[in-house]
């Protein structure tokens with residue numbers, strides 16, 4: 001068995017699909033779910049080697065992990081991905097919609113193709129994945145058992161409410177994610193499926209400090225907690241929302257931003 005991190009809620013037995021698990025946040029989210037005892041399907045698109053390395057790491061720590069592939073910009077791929085995860089995990093209790101792209105383009109320069117690409121991956125795929133996952137989670141005995149814990153969490157962004165420059169498509173898609181979760185929560189509550197969003201602030205990654213020194217410095221100066229987030233901070237929040245302790249929480253957005261959203265803009 002995986003060496004459980006007892007500071008985390010116990011998710012033993014949960015079968016969880018995490019999209020974009022090869023990226024910075026996705027790796028941290030996958031590690032925290034595995035440390036909480038969940039069986040995870042780590043999804044990748046192009047980074048197969050990273051996915052296999054992560055699976056190996058999680059298994060070596062005693063966890064249960066499988067790699068699953070899909071290009072989520074392709075319509076219809078979501079249903080196949082959910083089916084693959086169900087096959088590999090033996091069912092599905094939770095879905096973290098984390099995969100996303102974050103290109104920069106100002107309003108004056110943005111092309112329709114760039115706009116569409118962001119919406120296809122960051123929002124369209126989430127709709128399709130949630131639809132497919134809910135169909136699986138809503139069938140069988142679990143759907144009739146009020147104590148069973150089934151959920152979907154989208155990784156949005158604080159840009160859903162506080163947009164950054166050159167991110168009009170991204171911020172609009174993230175705002176859409178927050179509203180999609182609320183609407184889905186409304187519909188899926190009947191089957192006991194909870195839907196929430198986690199909205200990260202600036203999350204650290206290798207190279208960020210040198211690539212964007214002024215942005216990092218400004219973030220640290222303004223965030224009440226005085227630091228950037230880590231992928232594990234986001235993983236911890238997703239684990240929290242997946243836990244039985246969150247069983248009455250649905251349709252909510254949880255900012256995980258070191259307090260940035262409460263800072264005054266003047």
Ligand SMILES: NC(=O)c1ccc[n+]([C@@H]2O[C@H](COP(=O)([O-])OP(=O)(O)OC[C@H]3O[C@@H](n4cnc5c(N)ncnc54)[C@H](OP(=O)(O)O)[C@@H]3O)[C@@H](O)[C@H]2O)c1
Pocket residue numbers: 019020021022023024025026043044045046047048070071072073074098099100101102121155156157158199200201202203204
């Ligand atoms: N980093 C931050 O500070 C921050 C802040 C707020 C919100 N977020 C959100 O957090 C999520 C993860 O961000 P990140 O910084 O970890 O990004 P990242 O390192 O660039 O990773 C992106 C992940 O998404 C996958 N992906 C991209 N396009 C895909 C597609 N068409 N089909 C399937 N998978 C695709 C990538 O897969 P492959 O590598 O295998 O191609 C990768 O696993 C995103 O939704 C992002 O908007 C990030």
